[in-house]
Amino acid sequence: MSVAHLFLKACFRQPTPRRPVWMMRQAGRYLPEYLATRKRAGDFLTLCKTPEMACEVTLQPIDILGVDAAILFSDILVVPEAMGMELAFETGEGPKFAAPIRSRADIDKLADPDPEVELRYVMDAIRLIRKELNGRAPLIGFTGAPWTLATYMVEGGGSKNFALIKKMAYADPQAMHRLLERVTDAVVRYLSAQVAAGAQALQIFDTWGGILSKADFLEFSLPYIARIVQGVPRVTPQGERVPVIVFVKGGGQWLEAIAGTGCDVMGLDWTVDLAEAHALVGDRVALQGNLDPCALYAPVDVIARRTRAMKAAFGSGPGHIVNLGHGILPDIPVAHARAFVQAAQEQG
Template structure:
């Protein structure tokens, strides 16, 4: 159905197979820092129209690949598609981020929510297939979802939050209600990600953007437990090929061992955790993705190369490293600067990969 993959470096690294150099992609690599993205968004009319039109979603997904020698593309969508499909009425206000017309604050609110399915989000599945075909085997396509906890924060708060008072209030006052909500979300994410895999995604990432606002015990109970439920329910091999899964909790570096024990293929790291120390802690259990500070991209080429070398040398020799930012690229970054980073990763990363590697069939071993 799809053209043969020409660059499998990203998938190999996630599966800890030998590569010729360290692969690299950037979270939020299709975004407002690119003038061509801003033009596409203006033509589409608004952000949601951009997401819900497969041709527009494909166009902006491929835009960074036309500029940079990236090793993966990531589906252009939003983590809040699932709550929107549950009927909460997602919308965006300029300068204020995402909002919902309905909030989830009571047990009756939770009981009224349907479990979202891939069929409810067929526009996302259609976009995945259109993008995968348009890539023509150039690089793999990453699908993604928000974690149940992260999705719940927006649903309960009604949008972005600084103090998370409503959802944390629910967590302490009515934990059984929050568990019921998180279970519905976990079931929805499982079907959603499996739908993306069937539609053409070759790897998937779970974004736990707000897991780091929890205490250790609460992270285990209200975030990590549900991500494990998702991992246990995901398709891990499809049409004879392994489907790597990346788990990323922002500000979650203190819980890496517990995260690795849930069974992902890779853990994403933000810039607050030293990647060499993380590798020493998790050993060979998982690959690592990350983790340069996105603000490095405000610097010039020499500084960017220096910081790239610092991350590469901290991880050290061998496979199992996907280079990335520690979070999404900022909208005010000069579009010329990511090229400095990407080219530096490929050039400087070669000396850390001296093994010979086999052909694509190794992904099926």
């Protein structure tokens, strides 16, 4: 069985000879090769917007670690940027929007981007990556979930307490829903274009869904994720099925609700008991995860042991994609990442 089929079969809970593995943020700063390409680019957004460089860093984990899937190198915030928001990545500070959304008038000023125009560099990167992969591994496209994208758009960047976005949600829920609708529409078009360009699977990252209460998650996040899951193409132009993965960081208490979106795979963070999740929703969705990224600071023998224990917690049967519970951290030694991948790829 080819590696490409291994990952995709696992997404659909079909039997595989071993479990596939990849890592969130696998094309990243822990790799010296990535840092060299990033230095050539000059800045992060140039790296994202230069298809040849985005292709280069997307392929690095395939070539260096032998992971079983590639994930497009880009950033979730290219969508709000394409909607007309000025984006910059400040050194040591992360992303910043020059003029955050604070009113209904700001929402009304947002553009409805054409992904083959404003985001053409992403589609060009996907086409180039598929050509260079040449079937060695499948390519995962991705987006941020509408709630997570909206947090950055309203807060203007990262946040400790998310007071501004929650203020909008509580004080003017109509405006909040209007913003989420606009973002959802843009995301559906964006992911549809990714599939047309060659993405073979899609992941929706709801990094900040877990900051909400259950009632607020069910109002402001989950319905918009469900609209994306139901609105994107589930078949490639060549007739192959496209699995959709939903990852909600901090969403372990809402597993059944997330499974109800119609996604094929649920990504789990490290706080979720994998055995309990498998028992609860494993008959409906494949599960992806969920080693604590900080476990990769351990000695390599401990990493291997913890990875095997995670696999044992899932148990037998198909439908487990080995991954971390969030992105790999920048100062993890490459040898430690390799130990994780190798233990994941062992039989059993």
